[in-house]
Structure formats: structure tokens, C-alpha cells
Amino acid sequence: MRVTLKIWRQKNAAATGGFATYTKDNVVAEMSFLEMLDALNRELVEKGEEPVAFESDCREGICGTCSLVVSGIPHGPGKGAATCQLYMRRFKDGDTITVEPFRARGFPILRDLIVDRSAFDRIIQAGGFISVNTGGTPDANALPIAKEQQELAMDAAACIGCGACVAACKNASAMLFVAAKVSHLSLLPQGQPERQQRVLNMVAQMDKEGFGACTNTFECEAACPKEISVRFIARLNREYMRASWGDK
Amino acid sequence: MELKSNVPSGPLEQKWDKHKAEISLINPANKRKYNILVVGTGLAGASAAASLAELGYNVTAFCFHDSPRRAHSIAAQGGINAAKNYQNDGDSVWRLFYDTIKGGDFRAREANVYRLAQVSVNIIDQCVAQGVPFAREYGGLLSNRSFGGAQVSRTFYARGQTGQQLLLGAYSALSRQIGLGNVKMYPRTEMLDLVVVDGHAKGIITRNLVSGEIQRHVGDAVVLATGGYGNVFYLSTNAVGSNVTATYRAYKRGAAFANPCYTQIHPTCIPVSGEHQSKLTLMSESLRNDGRVWVPKKKGDNRPPDQIPEDERDYYLERKYPSYGNLAPRDISSRAAKQVCDEGRGVGPGGLGVYLDFSEVIKRLGENVVRERYGNLFDMYHEITNENPYAVPMRIYPAVHYTMGGLWVDYNLMSNIPGLFVLGEANFSDHGANRLGASALMQGLADGYFVIPYTIGDYFARNKIARPSIDAPEVKQAEADTRNQIARMLSIKGKHSVDVFHRELGRVMWEYCGMARTDASLKKALAEIPEIRARFWKEVHVTGGGEELNLALERAGRVADFLEFGELLCLDALERRESCGGHFRAEFQTEDGEAKRDDDAFCHVAAWEYQGPERKPVRNVEPLDFQFVHLATRSYK
Numbered sequence A: 001m002r003v004t005l006k007i008w009r010q011k012n013a014a015a016t017g018g019f020a021t022y023t024k025d026n027v028v029a030e031m032s033f034l035e036m037l038d039a040l041n042r043e044l045v046e047k048g049e050e051p052v053a054f055e056s057d058c059r060e061g062i063c064g065t066c067s068l069v070v071s072g073i074p075h076g077p078g079k080g081a082a083t084c085q086l087y088m089r090r091f092k093d094g095d096t097i098t099v100e101p102f103r104a105r106g107f108p109i110l111r112d113l114i115v116d117r118s119a120f121d122r123i124i125q126a127g128g129f130i131s132v133n134t135g136g137t138p139d140a141n142a143l144p145i146a147k148e149q150q151e152l153a154m155d156a157a158a159c160i161g162c163g164a165c166v167a168a169c170k171n172a173s174a175m176l177f178v179a180a181k182v183s184h185l186s187l188l189p190q191g192q193p194e195r196q197q198r199v200l201n202m203v204a205q206m207d208k209e210g211f212g213a214c215t216n217t218f219e220c221e222a223a224c225p226k227e228i229s230v231r232f233i234a235r236l237n238r239e240y241m242r243a244s245w246g247d248k
Numbered sequence B: 001m002e003l004k005s006n007v008p009s010g011p012l013e014q015k016w017d018k019h020k021a022e023i024s025l026i027n028p029a030n031k032r033k034y035n036i037l038v039v040g041t042g043l044a045g046a047s048a049a050a051s052l053a054e055l056g057y058n059v060t061a062f063c064f065h066d067s068p069r070r071a072h073s074i075a076a077q078g079g080i081n082a083a084k085n086y087q088n089d090g091d092s093v094w095r096l097f098y099d100t101i102k103g104g105d106f107r108a109r110e111a112n113v114y115r116l117a118q119v120s121v122n123i124i125d126q127c128v129a130q131g132v133p134f135a136r137e138y139g140g141l142l143s144n145r146s147f148g149g150a151q152v153s154r155t156f157y158a159r160g161q162t163g164q165q166l167l168l169g170a171y172s173a174l175s176r177q178i179g180l181g182n183v184k185m186y187p188r189t190e191m192l193d194l195v196v197v198d199g200h201a202k203g204i205i206t207r208n209l210v211s212g213e214i215q216r217h218v219g220d221a222v223v224l225a226t227g228g229y230g231n232v233f234y235l236s237t238n239a240v241g242s243n244v245t246a247t248y249r250a251y252k253r254g255a256a257f258a259n260p261c262y263t264q265i266h267p268t269c270i271p272v273s274g275e276h277q278s279k280l281t282l283m284s285e286s287l288r289n290d291g292r293v294w295v296p297k298k299k300g301d302n303r304p305p306d307q308i309p310e311d312e313r314d315y316y317l318e319r320k321y322p323s324y325g326n327l328a329p330r331d332i333s334s335r336a337a338k339q340v341c342d343e344g345r346g347v348g349p350g351g352l353g354v355y356l357d358f359s360e361v362i363k364r365l366g367e368n369v370v371r372e373r374y375g376n377l378f379d380m381y382h383e384i385t386n387e388n389p390y391a392v393p394m395r396i397y398p399a400v401h402y403t404m405g406g407l408w409v410d411y412n413l414m415s416n417i418p419g420l421f422v423l424g425e426a427n428f429s430d431h432g433a434n435r436l437g438a439s440a441l442m443q444g445l446a447d448g449y450f451v452i453p454y455t456i457g458d459y460f461a462r463n464k465i466a467r468p469s470i471d472a473p474e475v476k477q478a479e480a481d482t483r484n485q486i487a488r489m490l491s492i493k494g495k496h497s498v499d500v501f502h503r504e505l506g507r508v509m510w511e512y513c514g515m516a517r518t519d520a521s522l523k524k525a526l527a528e529i530p531e532i533r534a535r536f537w538k539e540v541h542v543t544g545g546g547e548e549l550n551l552a553l554e555r556a557g558r559v560a561d562f563l564e565f566g567e568l569l570c571l572d573a574l575e576r577r578e579s580c581g582g583h584f585r586a587e588f589q590t591e592d593g594e595a596k597r598d599d600d601a602f603c604h605v606a607a608w609e610y611q612g613p614e615r616k617p618v619r620n621v622e623p624l625d626f627q628f629v630h631l632a633t634r635s636y637k
């Protein structure tokens, strides 16, 4: 099949970008969306043009590197999948597809479809951990944890840090990302000693990075490739209130 | 070249404790004065960087990813082994040690493997303390599953995302140290050369992948934890960015490359769907706990699977290896799959596939239980193939997955270049000629959390050498060499993209040096690779410039190294005239088609020494001296 691609091109962070249009022939249903872009890039190079810069690594939906807005939707149509898990069988001959980077104040564009998501790393550095050094830890079975509790923590821990939640939000809020990490650690007994300081520090850093406020429209959950539930945002709010108002 | 393993003397069980008691220490106040450069922040690198910083060392860490959390380790699915014996099923440190030595076809160093089994138990404790949400039973204790090559359940897991959870644990420890200012982290930064001064590793040259800036870094030691080289085959289960550049360039500066021909082909991957394919997707080995592998008994039987009656199916793993069945080790299962496909009994397009069938377990335990165990893998399979594995059996085929070879290291994980340490998949140390499932995560974390923190101090205590100046001639020379190579690649302006050459190389590697290798096929590869390389340097078009974010340039550098390294791999395969583990030389097999080792001639590590461009490297040998286990013929029957 043949598709028309409207792709965001931008030389670097300082340059102004714009859409360029490409026609891509010989697309087959079994190709992944990124493989289709690989093929486009090969053709561009053969013509002596600069290929489209986009990032990916594991290509199986777990590393969180790929980050395209396809036809207006972060990670494209289809639920619970990252861009690399999008297959061309979802499109038909003659379709026009727009491809843009994740856009948010907290995610400056570096080139074409590549953005800088280091703000997420700084949020984790501010408190997204349990302060244990290597060595001297108790036996792993010394602390039983109810299966339901562990499963719920795992639901939150499944976050791949891709930032689709931010890209989907009209306020570019990072609440779902922060909620997932805070919930994962506060649900577990190991996370209790630093529970309050952790949430305060992470939220403070989130605000500093320029992410917006949550207005409960839940676009984040819809875009999340791991289908992380917005109920964790409610949990984050509770954790935050509890930490800031006492119970200390 | 002298290859001293530095294995401590004494009984196997006491070597590590004795070594720890005897090696020199650095006092806490002095640790701050040492600057350690850690390249790579996957499981091995992140755990090392965090642990070293906790001890008080000054750590600078690098990764080419935009964040340490995205290292290839994140993709590990099935689990991590540890000799906890929580299941009361007869596991022990000795058994994990023995399974690993045997799984590796008796081509690994006993002392290293024993230590790995010993510290495995600490890893699980460490990860749980960090908040890694391993699967649990209703009583609240940790759950285990089985993996290939073992008759006990010793694999800990977090759904099908074990690597992710372990890496997020190590990344959180690293992030904490970054926040505290003890680690300076350089993401989106690629190491392009190693600096050796007076025979010691003292620095690296990097390129900032956003600005293109070339930078010099000096330190008191360099730790490489840069992962494996499976992508020399182009198609593999590795992340598309995984590459050999860091270790290969260290090799060109004098580090010995050990056993490059030991590559692992994983039996359960989604088959290739066409020319456009950019990577292959693994279906975790854990699926073989419940899935049954089969092909039709008749050649060319293309009835749909549900119309092939039970007695016309060949459950060939269960038939050939009754005691391990579907959990036979990877090398053996992969070859068995190739065999039935070569016989014309493969299924799916081109006959390159076998069934992995879950109908029995679905009938026995219900779809819900299967969904709970493997849901994300089933979804992944469905998305890629457009087939529902709850209803029809999966189709799978072997694919390149892991590389046992790597830079040579001694018992302290130090290479033959003093001050250069190598951890994780990047070294050759623990898996011999074949790695058992769920043991790579274990090894990466063992190296980073529990080995390097001890052994690096000993190097500092014994070698009181000042850090070179950033302007030392060796440092400047390495920078100049890096700049020259970049300029050369940008100046070619040929007509093909880098990908084209990588794919060609991959085809040659897979055809001639894949699941089965022969003298003739390897010679063919050794003739074709230099040709592809020569064309690359004439015809590649690396678009754009050096001082900008330039993915084409990044790839060109990596593929240029693969084009040299592939030749080394084939040469090693040619000179190892025996079959062992993942290295199957068709000339050397038993009557029933199993790998036939030659312990008299090849019970050794081959460590290759670089001799300059276009010159044949020298093959050095470290004999493997088995003092505690008996060299047996591997049998899983």
C-alpha cells in the first residue's frame, strides 16, 4: 500500500520546525510503523536527503524510548501499546498520517521527532527510590507481602517512563508518571520509612520542571502504553496531602 | 600475552571469602580521591556505579541512551536465578554452580561461576530491599518458576517484566547517588575510544550525541558494562541500539577479546515476517514451563494445527530429552528446531517455524491462569502476528539472543589491561559456551553489586599511579583518532544508508556462522566480510555533520566496528574445531546430532589479541583447569 506522511522536521532545539510531506510506497501490513519509517529513511538517504530523526531501542514496548504522536495520538491508535508496537495493518492504502514529537514544555525538542525527557530522571533523582545501600539487607523472605498488595504495586511499577501521559495532557501534566512511582513505593512495606519525604520531594521537582496541573480529564490513562490507571493519581493526591498536613 | 586468571587457591567454597579477606582495602577518606569512569548503565553498570558511589568513590557514568532506565536490560522478560532454595526442592549453591558449568558445556572458569552462585542469594535480598515487586504467593512469600537446564524452581520474576523491575531498582539506586552528587551522569554520550597510559586504562573519549562535542575524560580506572554484541547478526532479540563499539575499541587498544564465537540462539522467538524486519521479538523461555513444542510428524503437512490429530504430532523435545522435555537448554532446543525444519517439517511461511502450544494448560488451568502468568507476552505476540495465541498455537523460531563471549577478564573482573574492568554481558566470564536462562540478570547484578566493589579497591591499593593530565599525549592522540574516523565517515558521501551494509553483514553471519557452522561456511564468511567492509568505506552515505544530533553518524560508527568484529567472530569459530554449547560445528557431532566437544584440544578460553588493521589477530589461550567437577558429556536425556 501507499501512505502519505506529514512529518515534523526541526533541525535542532533552537530552529523553528514545520511539516514536510513524503509519499511512502511498498508498505506492507506486517511492517511495524517504525520499520516503515526505517524504509522511508533508507530511501531518503539514497536520494541524498537527510533521514527523519526518531528514537527507538527495544522495539517491543518496554524501554520507553519511542515517542511519536501518530495522527494526533501519542503512540498512535490502539490501546496499551508503544509506538514501536504499532503495525501498518492498522492503516489502509491512501491514508495520510501525521507524525509529530511528544510536545510539552517539560520535553524540549532536540531534533525532528526526538525530545529531551531528562526531567523525568530528575524527578526520580529527587526521591524516587528507597535509600538502601548495597549489602546488609535482610533475607528476601523475612518480610511477607500480601499478594494483592504486591500486584497493585507492580501495576504501578509497570510504567515505562515514556512520557505519553504528558504528551496527551492539555496541561502537559506529569501526574500519572509521578503517581505511578510514588504508588509503587508507598504500597510496599520497604517504602514506608521515606514515604512522606519522597512524595514531597518528587512533587516539588515535578513542579520545578514546568509540568502542568492535573484537571482529571484522564487523557493520560488513555494514552499510556502500559494502561496505568488514573486511580494512582488519586493515591498520589492522598499521599501528598497526608505528607503535607501532618500525620508526621 | 599473559592471561593470569588470578583465581585464589584453596577449596572452591572458600575462595571468594578468602580473597575478600586478603585483598587490600582503600580507607573511606581516601576513596573520594579516586575517580572511576563507568561506561554503560544497564544492570551491570548501574549497580556498579551506585555501589561504588555508596562506598565513597567519585564516579562518572556514561550511557548512549537518553536515560539509564532505557538500557537493553529493561527488555529481559522471564526472570533471575538465585540459589535460595525457597521451594525446598533440592537447590543449593553447588547445584546452581554445577547447572551453570554444565549448561555452559564445561567452558567456563569454575571459581568465577561458584562465586556467582554464592552471591546470587544476596541479589534477591538487595532487590527486595529496593522495592522490586517480585511475584509472590498468597502467603506473602516469594514465588519461583523453572527455566531451562535446571530441575529445580529457582527463578524469581516480576510478571514478564523482570529485567524492567530489576533495572528500575538499580536505576533508582543510581539516581539516588546522582541526586546526592556522588555520581556525575552523562546520558546521550557515547564512548568512542579507550585511553591507555603506560599500560593502564586511564580514560575514555566520548561524543555528546546531542551537540556532537568530542570530550576527553581521565580517571583512575575504567569500568565497561556496555552489553553484548548480538546485533553483529543484524537481526536479533537485542535492542536495535545494542552494539560492540566500546568493547571492540578497547580490543583495538590491547584488551583481549575472549570466545567471540560463543553466541546464543534462543529457541523461542517470533519468526521473521519479511525484508523490512528490523529486530526479532523474544517469547520468553518461561513459556516453556507450560507450552509444548511440536511439529507435524509428516513432511509438508500444512493442515491447520487443530486439524492435526495428537498421534500425528511430534513433541520432539519431550521425545528426545524426556528428563528435561520442553525445558532443555537453549542451544539444544534451537538446534532441535532447526533440525525438524531442515527435514521439511517446519510450519508457517517458508517452513521456518515450530508450534509452541498452550491448549493443554489452558484446558487444565483455564485461560485466566495462563493470562495471569503470561498475559503481556501473549498480547505482544498477538499484536505482532495478528494471531491469537489463546486460540491457536504460537509459531516460533530460533533467533540470536545473547553473547557469551566478551572481553577477557580475570577473577577480579579486570581485563589484561590493568585498570580496565569489564562487567555484565560485555565480559566473557561466567557462561562458558552457553548461558542458561535467567542467569544474565544474575551475572550483571553479581558483577555490579557484589564483585567490583571489592576488587577495584585492590587494584587501587596495589597500583599507586597518578591520574594522567587531561592534556597527556595519549589522551590527545585518542581524541585525534576519534575525530579522524568521524571525518572520514562523513566524507565518503556514497549512495547507500548504513543499514544496507549492516543487513548484508547480518545475512552472512547468520547463513555461515549461525546455528550450524562448518569449515567451508566460515571460510566463505571470512572472504565475504572484508568485501562488505571495503564497500562500506566506499559507498556509504553518512548524511549530516559531526556537530549535531546525527543518528546516521552514530550508526555508521557502530556498523563500522561490527564489520571488523564479525570477521573476528568467524575466525574464532573457524579455529575452535569442536562443538560446544552454542558453537555447533557440523563436522563435530555425535551420532544423534549432539555437540561433540574435544576436551583434549579445546578445553580452554581463546583470547584474541589485536595486531593492527587488516592483520590477523593472535589467538592466546587460557587453559581451563577443572579441579572440582568432572568433565562430563552433557546429557539432558
Ligand SMILES: Cc1cc2nc3c(=O)[nH]c(=O)nc-3n(C[C@H](O)[C@H](O)[C@H](O)COP(=O)(O)OP(=O)(O)OC[C@H]3O[C@@H](n4cnc5c(N)ncnc54)[C@H](O)[C@@H]3O)c2cc1C
Binding pocket: B039, B040, B041, B042, B043, B044, B045, B062, B063, B064, B065, B068, B071, B072, B073, B074, B075, B076, B077, B078, B079, B080, B081, B162, B163, B189, B190, B191, B192, B225, B226, B227, B228, B237, B238, B239, B242, B243, B245, B246, B282, B401, B402, B423, B424, B425, B426, B437, B438, B439, B440, B441, B442, B444
Ligand atoms: C529480549 C531479551 C530478554 C531477556 N530476558 C532475560 C531474562 O529473562 N533473564 C536473564 O537473565 N537475561 C535475559 N536477557 C539477557 C539480559 O537482559 C542481558 O544480558 C543483560 O541485561 C545485559 O545487561 P548489561 O548491563 O550487561 O548490558 P545492557 O543492559 O545492554 O546495558 C548496556 C549499557 O551500556 C551503554 N553503552 C553501550 N555502549 C556504549 C558506548 N559505546 N558508550 C556509552 N554507553 C554505552 C548503554 O547505553 C547501556 O546503558 C534477555 C535479553 C533479551 C534480548
